[in-house]
Amino acid sequence: MSPEEIPPLAPPEPALRDWSFDEPVSDRAVLETVLGELLGDLLPDLERQHRGIRRLDCRLFCPGHEVVVLSVGSVRPRSQVRHWHDLLRLQLERQPLPADVVRIQIEGLAPAPLETEQTTLFENRVPQPQTREWEGLLERLGSRLGETAVLRPRLAPEHQPEWAGRYDPVGMAIAGPPAVGSPATPASASPAHAEPLPPLSRPLSLQSRPVAIDMLDVAPAGTPARFTWTGDEHCVRRCWGPERIEAGWWQGAHSRRDYYRVETTGGQRFWLFHEPGEQPATAWFLQGVFD
Secondary structure: OOOOOOOOOOOOOOEEEEEEEEEEEOOHHHHHHHHHHHHHHHHHHHHHOOEEEEEEEEEEEOOOOOOEEEEEEEEEEEOOHHHHHHHHHHHHHHOOOOOOEEEEEEEEEEEEEOOOOOOOOOOOOOOHHHHHHHHHHHHHHHHHHOHHHOEEEEEOOOOOHHHOEEEEEOOOOOOOOOOOOOOOOOHHHOOOOOOOOOOOOOOOEEEEEEEEEEEEEEOOOOOEEEEEEOOEEEEEEEEEEEEEEEOOHHHHHHHEEEEEEEEEOOOOEEEEEEOOOOOOOOOEEEEEEEO
16 A cells, blocks of 8 residues: 555745835825725735635834834624725824834734625524624724723623623624614523513612611611611612522622612612621611612
8 A cells, every 4th residue: 555645734824915115104194005005915815715804913113113013803704905994094093103104014814714694584683784884883993992992791690790790892702783672681591480570670770899888777577777878868668678699609708698679768769788697787788779
């Protein structure tokens, strides 16, 4: 038997383009024009291979200074010259240059096949044009403000309210806007036999951390009756609860709480709790305010 030769796969050529000026340039219009030329030379080659990029780095070389790097990203692989040029232009507008530019280099990163859209028989809940506009908005905001400045709220698998949500950078993981009428939490977040929570069981406005309040009076049943918050005294007219929220043991002493929804004589509604085992008259906290 003759040995079988296995030719090695050649690594793809780097998606890199370079431009050197005869004289240093400070005119932003000239820089934008050159960026368009470089993109027009780089991206059509990728598009002919039915490939796009999800990130683009632009390096501006200024004599005597560190290289200025403009980095932009995209939600999905793209190969449109105008799209990447607009994102770079937004970055260039807010980026001060330490000196005149003598050289520009662009590099396409995270190459991936371009997505092929298929016509569906039924209409999607999120129309495709709306999804594209949403992605374009995120990309422009990320280019203008920085990707870490564009945040999106996310649910977290935590019982305690102040830990049950967080703000994460949008990054490149957003597939589209939430559909109209979609539930706020996944269907699997609660058992199928669980009864739905009554209206206004949770306030829309939560404190980032529970705020200690002075409980002036507690009813014989242990429910709050009168308390002060921000210097004002509140008398409880109606009260619902308690609702026990208990998290994992790894969260220490603050893992068991009895919550009450209270309505004051002034018509305000608050979400209060105390920790079992503590003195109710001194260990009460305000978690949120109902709007």
